[in-house]
Amino acid sequence: MTGDLLLRAAARIYTLADGPKDRPRAGAEMAALGVREGWSVVVRDGTIAWAGPDADLPADKVPAGAAELDCRGRALLPGLVDSHTHLVWGGDRKDELEMRLAGADYEAIFAAGGGILSSVRKTRERDDEALFAESAKRLQRMLRAGTTAVEIKSGYGLDLDTELRQLRVARRLAKETGVRVVTTCLAAHALPAELRDRPEGREEFVGRVCDEVLPAVVAAGLADFCDVFCDRGAFTPEETRRILHRARALGLPIRLHANEFGHTGGALLAAEFGARSADHLLHLDDGERAALRDAGVVATLLPGTSLVLGKGFADGRALVKAGVPVAVATDCNPGSCALESLSMVLALACYGNRLSPAEAVTATTHNAAASLGLHDERGRVEVGLAGDLVLLATDDVRDLVYHAGSPLIDAVVHRGRVVAR
Ligand SMILES: N=CN[C@@H](CCC(=O)O)C(=O)O
Numbered sequence: 001m002t003g004d005l006l007l008r009a010a011a012r013i014y015t016l017a018d019g020p021k022d023r024p025r026a027g028a029e030m031a032a033l034g035v036r037e038g039w040s041v042v043v044r045d046g047t048i049a050w051a052g053p054d055a056d057l058p059a060d061k062v063p064a065g066a067a068e069l070d071c072r073g074r075a076l077l078p079g080l081v082d083s084h085t086h087l088v089w090g091g092d093r094k095d096e097l098e099m100r101l102a103g104a105d106y107e108a109i110f111a112a113g114g115g116i117l118s119s120v121r122k123t124r125e126r127d128d129e130a131l132f133a134e135s136a137k138r139l140q141r142m143l144r145a146g147t148t149a150v151e152i153k154s155g156y157g158l159d160l161d162t163e164l165r166q167l168r169v170a171r172r173l174a175k176e177t178g179v180r181v182v183t184t185c186l187a188a189h190a191l192p193a194e195l196r197d198r199p200e201g202r203e204e205f206v207g208r209v210c211d212e213v214l215p216a217v218v219a220a221g222l223a224d225f226c227d228v229f230c231d232r233g234a235f236t237p238e239e240t241r242r243i244l245h246r247a248r249a250l251g252l253p254i255r256l257h258a259n260e261f262g263h264t265g266g267a268l269l270a271a272e273f274g275a276r277s278a279d280h281l282l283h284l285d286d287g288e289r290a291a292l293r294d295a296g297v298v299a300t301l302l303p304g305t306s307l308v309l310g311k312g313f314a315d316g317r318a319l320v321k322a323g324v325p326v327a328v329a330t331d332c333n334p335g336s337c338a339l340e341s342l343s344m345v346l347a348l349a350c351y352g353n354r355l356s357p358a359e360a361v362t363a364t365t366h367n368a369a370a371s372l373g374l375h376d377e378r379g380r381v382e383v384g385l386a387g388d389l390v391l392l393a394t395d396d397v398r399d400l401v402y403h404a405g406s407p408l409i410d411a412v413v414h415r416g417r418v419v420a421r
């Protein structure tokens, strides 16, 4: 699944090679893209083996028989890293999309047993093959839009068997497509319908997540992270705290859905538990921003969800100003945002979250990779990192924002092979 490739004489390469590499970038660091002009890149067996001025290209560095991609007049970026998705689900919720466009509210649909619970029903019904096939189609479209590494959460099972099946499908997607996949157990995504009417249902479910689902998922080696939907209508800070203690005891690093619908305590919990990432963050005050910064938590913004739900955008400028490292992801899921194109969502992060184009590039490459612990393998154009690159049809990355939605991706290189052109 890997290849040898010579990418020749790009007008510009946004290498991101100049800032800190062992941690996500914050403040002014986010605007430095390490631009190189007229450079070539050699990928050998899927890994970047050389990068430098085209005139200095050493003949012995180019593997015999390597394919060549002429990059003149165009720009190269690192492969994009989508650090928050719910990619594995069954069916769709296009009916709810129409209901919301006609005025229905996302939280009200969820409270009435639709929303996430509707996807749970459809996901439980699917067998492994159907779940895999539906999810693989979405992943292929993500890849064509420039994503070469993706985080995938469970959370449409809410029972042990389906949670395990979702995570297995995510691992199989990695195996069969070669896309780098990081998995997150989000067993606490919603209280399942079968426990909703029982007074002790909430308590019982949180207990099951702690004592049954998380230990089983860890024993099977199926999750790299633990996540909880800590928000109004989902799980309280007290319930979340119980689950996070268990995750920590099991050695699972934490990411958290936090402060999407209000100041619900999720962001402060993320800081308290040293989460790798706190995600959504539409409602944040100065104290919460300082807590995230001091704890080194990456703020992952999901502007596609803001666009689709119409409930406002997280204040990305305030986060950058406060020195919180920012990542941007699609949140690709069947309900609140089924957008797959991270190169499009990068533009939304500028228009909605008020990031600069350069900050949005850092947020979808190095910072997203760092929030997933992948900064030693992805997110920059550097010798030793994965040969994952995006060739734009233009010489200026700002065009992804300026002309958002236009077909601006000329080719996607994945582990040294051109997978989309
Ligand atoms: N907020 C919680 N989970 C998803 C939405 C899931 C759904 O609606 O199916 C999100 O991140 O937006």
Ligand SMILES: [Zn+2]
Residues within 6 Å of the ligand: 084, 085, 086, 257, 331, 333
């Ligand atoms: Zn989400």
